[in-house]
Amino acid sequence: MTGFHLAQVNIGRILAPLDSPELADFVAQLPEINALAERSPGFVWRMVDDEGEDATGARPDESDDLLLINCSVWESVEALRNFTYRTDHLRVLSRRREWFQRLAEAYQALWWIPAGHRPSIAEAMERVALVREHGPGPTAFTFRDTYPAPARSAQV
C-alpha cells in the first residue's frame, strides 16, 4: 500500500449526439462495461454525473456539447492497464472510431492522487492540459510513458 492511487481521465468527442442511432451501440454497452470495470481487480472509483449511472451527462467544456469525459481511480497502473487492454473493454475500445472523433491533441492523462481523493472534472481537465502543454511528466502522464507513485516521504 503506497498511500497513492492512480487517477485516469480521457476525453472524447462523439461523432453524433448520444441519443442518435450512430451512438446507440456505444450507449447500449455502457452499463456492461462499467460493471466490468467495477468488478475488475484494483478498481477504486469512477466519476458519475447527476443521474448517477455513468458520466455521459457531464460536459468538461460547456461550449462543446459533444465532448464527453471518462474519469476513474485505480490501485495501480497495472490494474488499469489490465482492465483497459486485457478484458472485454478492449472489444469496445477497438471500435472507438465508430463513435468518437480523432482528437489531434492529447486526450488522456494519468496522475497519482492520495488514496481517498476523488478528482473533479476541473482537476482532470488540468491534467489533460499538462500533458498537452508539457508532454508526459510526473504530474500527468500516459500509458506509454508512466511515472512511479510519489515516495511516501514526499507525501504532503
Next chain:
Amino acid sequence: MAEAVGISRSLAAFHLDKLVEAGLLAVSFRRLSGRTGPGAGRPAKVYRRAEGEHAVSVPPRSYDAAGRLLAEAVENAGLDRELQAAAQAAGAAHPDAAAGDLVEVLRARGYQPFWDGETLRLHNCPFRALAEEFPALICGMNLALLKGLALEQWSPTMDPCPGGCCVALSKNKDH
C-alpha cells in the same frame, strides 16, 4: 529429443546449450521424477523457449521499424476502421482461408492455437510488440484479420488470454 533426431544425448545437450548461449532457449532445473529430498537424484536440466523476440533476415531488413511508423501514422490519423477493413479483406483473400482447417491455418501463422474447453485460444500474438504499443489499433486489426480468415462456422471474439492473443474463437452451434 536426442532419440527423435537420432543423435547422442550428449550431442543434443551440446547443441541445446549453444542455443542457450545464443539466448534462444532458457534453462531451469526440475526433478521430473516427482520425488524430493535425499535420494531423489539430480534435478533434470529443462530447456524452454526464451522470452524475447528474435528475427533473422539476410540481407538485413527492418520491417518492425516500418511497422511501428505505419502504426503510429494510422493511429494519429484515426484510421482504425480503414485498417480493420483492410485486415478483414486480407484475411478473407488469403488462400488458406478457404482451406477449411482453421486450427491448422492459425498454427501455420504462428498463433499457437489450443483448445480451452469449447473455445479455441491463441498462445501467441504474432503482433506482440506493436500490440503492446498500440493495443486498440493492433488488436482491432488482428480481430478483423481473424474474422476474415475464419469461415462462417467460427465466431472470433475479443477475449484476451493472459500472455497470449486478444482473440478467442468458438465454433457456431448451427454448423
